[in-house]
Amino acid sequence: MKHTFSLIIIALLLVSCGGEAKKNSVENVLESNNLETIRQKRAELVNEQEMTNSKIKQLDDAISKLDTVRHVPLITTFLAKQEVFKHVLEIQGNVTTKNLLVITPEYNGILTQVYVKEGQRVNKGQLLAKIDDGGLSQQLAQLQIQADLAKTTFERQKRLWEQNIGSEIQYLQAKSNYEAQQETVNQLKKQVAKTSVTAPFSGTIDDVITEQGSVVAAGQTPLMRLVNLNDMYIETSVPESYIPDVTKGKHVVVEFPILGKSVETEVRQASDYINPDNRTFKIEVGIPNKNENIKPNLTAKLKINDYTNNEAILVPQSIISENANGEQYVYTIKDKNGNDEGVANRVIVKTGKTQGDVIEILEGVSNGTEIIKEGARSVKDGQTVKVINY
Numbered sequence: 001m002k003h004t005f006s007l008i009i010i011a012l013l014l015v016s017c018g019g020e021a022k023k024n025s026v027e028n029v030l031e032s033n034n035l036e037t038i039r040q041k042r043a044e045l046v047n048e049q050e051m052t053n054s055k056i057k058q059l060d061d062a063i064s065k066l067d068t069v070r071h072v073p074l075i076t077t078f079l080a081k082q083e084v085f086k087h088v089l090e091i092q093g094n095v096t097t098k099n100l101l102v103i104t105p106e107y108n109g110i111l112t113q114v115y116v117k118e119g120q121r122v123n124k125g126q127l128l129a130k131i132d133d134g135g136l137s138q139q140l141a142q143l144q145i146q147a148d149l150a151k152t153t154f155e156r157q158k159r160l161w162e163q164n165i166g167s168e169i170q171y172l173q174a175k176s177n178y179e180a181q182q183e184t185v186n187q188l189k190k191q192v193a194k195t196s197v198t199a200p201f202s203g204t205i206d207d208v209i210t211e212q213g214s215v216v217a218a219g220q221t222p223l224m225r226l227v228n229l230n231d232m233y234i235e236t237s238v239p240e241s242y243i244p245d246v247t248k249g250k251h252v253v254v255e256f257p258i259l260g261k262s263v264e265t266e267v268r269q270a271s272d273y274i275n276p277d278n279r280t281f282k283i284e285v286g287i288p289n290k291n292e293n294i295k296p297n298l299t300a301k302l303k304i305n306d307y308t309n310n311e312a313i314l315v316p317q318s319i320i321s322e323n324a325n326g327e328q329y330v331y332t333i334k335d336k337n338g339n340d341e342g343v344a345n346r347v348i349v350k351t352g353k354t355q356g357d358v359i360e361i362l363e364g365v366s367n368g369t370e371i372i373k374e375g376a377r378s379v380k381d382g383q384t385v386k387v388i389n390y
Helices: 002-023 026-032 035-066 136-162 168-193
Strands: 077-079 082-097 100-103 109-114 127-131 196-198 203-208 224-227 232-239 251-256 261-270 280-287 299-316 328-334 341-355 358-363 370-372 384-387
Touching: 026 035, 082 341, 136 168, 232 299, 251 280, 299 341
Parallel strands: none
Antiparallel strands: 077 370, 082 232, 082 299, 100 224, 109 127, 127 196, 203 224, 232 280, 251 261, 251 299, 261 280, 299 358, 328 341, 328 370, 341 358, 341 384
């Protein structure tokens, strides 16, 4: 009976405390709209927060004493290894050819005949078109008759002279007349030949520009475009700093974004002249074009192998840092134990060329050195770290 009575008393006290706590809740305090009550409640909560923070700090101190691993930075590493490093210079250029020509006439007159059409393949020296010669052919025929007569006269006079018949002056006059007539014929033949338009090289008629019957002017009127796609090349400009590296014979990979293809070739010529305006020199890169799908003025991207190191050590550029003296450094691991814990060691390095996301290490790191990768920018020299390579 006495025990039951005690339980009832405790229950009443709990109900009373609960009611008191509910009465003293933040909501009720705010509803009271009493400034002094609100201030008291705030001071009470601030005291409780300070006590809670103090207890959390005590727990953190205890954890730090018991868990020594918590303060050891977690990092990943990789082993430096020697590999072939082929650095490339990337530049752009346009495809061209020396066998691309807009043919113009050498004679003024009417274009009487056009013997070819667009897309037709022609050979070097093939007749492409004819211009009216304005009567030159008739003049040539007449001169040729006179030249033949002068030749007959000269040959007869020569035989007589060899037989000591006739005078020397007669022989010389016949010879001079023949030679003069022949020279006149040759000159007129050259003039007549200019009325015939021939192919300067083998290729394809890309465009017939002037139609038959048009009046053309020597050296001015474009007649047709002739192109040969067998000897294609890219001419582009390279900064003068690459003079020692970009030379004749260097390997080149040429990419054609529009065609979605690439070809391997080499530098076939490097100019000895530096343009003073932009400090560049020109190079020519030959382009094999068996299928003739590479056209003049096509845009290309060149990757020129200007430097090769067969025993290079490459590291990600992201792990390279620089100190106040401008020296570059990386972190390596030393004194590594069985728990994969070691000491971060700052190493000054000398770097070389970069390519994409990697950079060449010339000095400071040797083959097989364990280098910090992830976490390289957050560790300190001499700090204990734990390696967690995946």
